[in-house]
Amino acid sequence: MTDHRQQAPAAARNRDPILAVLRGVLPQAGTVLEIASGSGEHIMHFAAAMPGLVFQPSDPNPEARSSIAAWAADSGLANLRPPLALDAAAPPWPVTTVDAILCINMIHISPWAATEGLVRGAAVLLPPGGPLYLYGPYRRAGVATAPSNEAFDRDLRGRNPAWGLRDLEAVAALAAAAGFSGPAVTEMPANNLSVVFRRG
Template sequence: MTETDLRRRAPAAARNRDPILAALRPRLPAAGLVLEVASGSGEHAIHFAAALPGLAFQPSDADPEARASIDAWAAEAALPNIRPAIALDAATLPWPVAAADAVLCINMIHIAPWAACEGLVRGAAGLGATLVLYGPFRRGGAHTAPSNEAFDADLRARDPSWGVRDLEAVAALAAGQGFAAQEIVAMPANNLMLVFRRLDATPRAAR
């Protein structure tokens, strides 16, 4: 990366973007607004926006350098359906977004305090949006693979408030905010996609 190139590159994004896209296609609305929370480098948002032109994508991140990377990738792609990145901390409500049809969060809740997951679920519920989470999870109190267990130990060593989350705890949190039972989609590399829908929701995104 040169001094003037603000684009960040995440190797994991290049590996997982196509499987995530394949899982998202039948689960996102055909049109509307997708708010991505913790967009990181922005590579996912750009990839999804290019593949799903009927949807508008609103990337966000709490880190100003991440937002600069997102906007640099967006400027290069020149896609009409991706909006400038906004500052958004999942744990801080209210969010600076008036409406969305879906909230997407990839690989965030395990590298953030539990309060970020709580804020994420509350924020999505407040928008009346479908909530889609992707990443590693424990099921029934147990890790789904030795690699996830080692990853969890590393995360907790770096910050005791981090760690691979229990699927059941996330589902209970979502149920408390009015979400229906989640759809669980098995993904490569021992990851899962969780899809939570609000049965009482009316899409409110500006089209």
């Protein structure tokens, strides 16, 4: 039998620091949509740790969805839904009600249109006060948070000119224009940031 479970080494390293932040961000009950779930390791970990929430993974990539489904089947978690085919940049999204949205390590490995779509979709779906949680490396005031991030940015742009680290201020301006609060920022290991916007 083929094992479709993918493994991302970074997920094992950052899932617990992310979870620690999410415990103070997510509601006690409701549905949490993850955009660009990738291998599925993050959302499986969060679903196991927070059984009072329902977690809805999604990804535009069929191979990623196969991995998510395989991890979900292996976990046996009742609060982890089957993955949706969802492209952040392509409305309408195939989901109608969510209480929180997560997006981990997507906006720097996708065109800016995906970030625009993410914010636009979150503004449509989230209730007032609902959190949009973003995680990853950023520039702040036009400066990368660490030399390693600057090298990462060069690598990303070498692979695809439409990719690269985003300015936190540009993301915050996009969110503000869509009716979100200013960002609540938490410094994370490995020069990453947790960034939380709440819908006004």
